[in-house]
Amino acid sequence: MPANKKLLVLPGDGIGPEVMREVRRIIDWMDRRRSVSFEIEEGLVGGAALDAEGTPCSDATLARARAADAVLFGSVGGPKWDSLPFDKRPELGILRLRKELGLFANLRPAVVLDPLVEASSLKPDLVRGLDLMIVRESTGGIYFGEPRGVETMPNGKRRGIDTEVYTEDEIARVARVGFDLARKRRGKLTSVEKANVMQSGRLWRAVVGEIGKAEFPDVELEHMYADNCAMQLCSRPKQFDVILGSNLFGDLLSDLAAALTGSLGMLPSATLGAIGADGRRHALYEPVHGSAPDIAGKGIANPCAQMLSFAMLLRWSFGMEEDAALVETAVQSVLAGGLRTADIMQAGMARVGTGVMGEAVVRELDKLAA
Structure with a gap:
């Protein structure tokens, strides 16, 4: 099936690549089950870009972001780059993308899901x-x-x-x-x-x-x-x-x-530009939680915010309301079933890692789409 949605994926640093992998599971699932195919490019940003390209956001990455229908962003930064001069900070990668793409409106929902009321x-x-x-x-x-x-x-x-x-x-x-x-x-x-x-x-x-x-x-x-x-x-x-x-x-x-919702690991965001004459707008979607270097590489990060950011992408950039709602419902259903990552762990619940949480959401999507 030919690709019909052009995405630039920028996993970044810290837990960014780990939680982004779980979104790629959902994208693969949509290709198989929802007849929606995405043309995906993956690039470097933040500290990863500094190490490989000498800049937190290269001109080439910026050009690819301009050409994409939407950008799905992970996180940037970490102690490895703390001693760099200010003009080389990994965080300048996301600031450059916002500024150069004209992404002036950042939307951050704060929703307390019923299964997480006690985690607040x-x-x-x-x-x-x-x-x-x-x-x-x-x-x-x-x-x-x-x-x-x-x-x-x-x-x-x-x-x-x-x-x-x-x-x-x-x-x-x-x-x-x-x-x-x-x-x-x-x-x-x-x-x-x-x-x-x-x-x-x-x-x-x-x-x-x-x-x-x-x-x-x-x-x-x-x-x-x-x-x-x-x-x-x-x-x-x-x-x-x-x-x-x-x-x-x-x-x-x-x-x-x-903090009111229980964890930064649950919150998505969208950053939108102006609607152009052709009806298109630049947009970038990212979790609120940041790179969390203290838990990076341990397989315990909460992927829900990254997955919910993808749901916002489906809704705001592609008008795919039904698919966005499927992802959101699947996440809430998995939480209602008692699975928890460490950041939202509660008594009586089952503690799982990043991959298990991602697998559970995809299984729930199968049930919802049956």
Whole structure:
């Protein structure tokens, strides 16, 4: 069967290759059982690319990402590369992909699945049924602003500089993504910033308010300081539907939300660009958990976030809602059956490794598709 979906797979470092292998099982299964064939290229990124190519994301890899219908990303980084200069850090690989492909809207769902209610760090009644989405601006803000660096002052002391910069257009385009998602969900958007102490926060609040009033009057808009939002996520998380934040605040709050679900190993994400004139958009999908170098190579990593990231890819890049739902249902069914990786282990459950969890999901897919 000819391939009809072009994917670039970038496993990266740490546990990235291990969890990506389990997604490849699902892709093979879809080829056999769902008559969906993918044209797959695999490339290097992060520390693996540094070792082989001398750069965390080569021009060739970037060109392949531009040509792909979607990019499935693993993770980057690890202690092996901690001593490198800043401009050689493995993490610059994902930052370059986001910036060069215009991937400005990072979508991070935080959903507490019924089988994992007890795995949350909060009381079950606070998180049971939790389903929120964090929309993080991902090509601007303090991670990209200039000037930046470390300089030596006249007195010989060093000073570190990072600059938080946002334009009105950068805020407006990600705000529209957040409002549109809220409109399709439960109709509430919480926009977070620090308008009380940051000039960029004042602009953020003003622009989001203007977009909401002019274009999304049917969506309830709430403004909230980022630190208060962090506190509210820990005390009353179910009040939120869609949370919109800058690159920095979205990064911090999405990791906090991950703790509510029981494990970073359960959370997928999508990072989307603008829809072009031809109807296509660049998009990259990755788990939230990072490279987890402390458990890399041990066969104990949780592959669920990587598999659920693939489900997001099917839904957002290819419109394959039924197939995306199959993957999500299979993961939840395996968890309901009592299998757990170490990060989500609970009393009375069966502890398994990465490969067994992946095999179980594929077996569940067979049952669901029968």
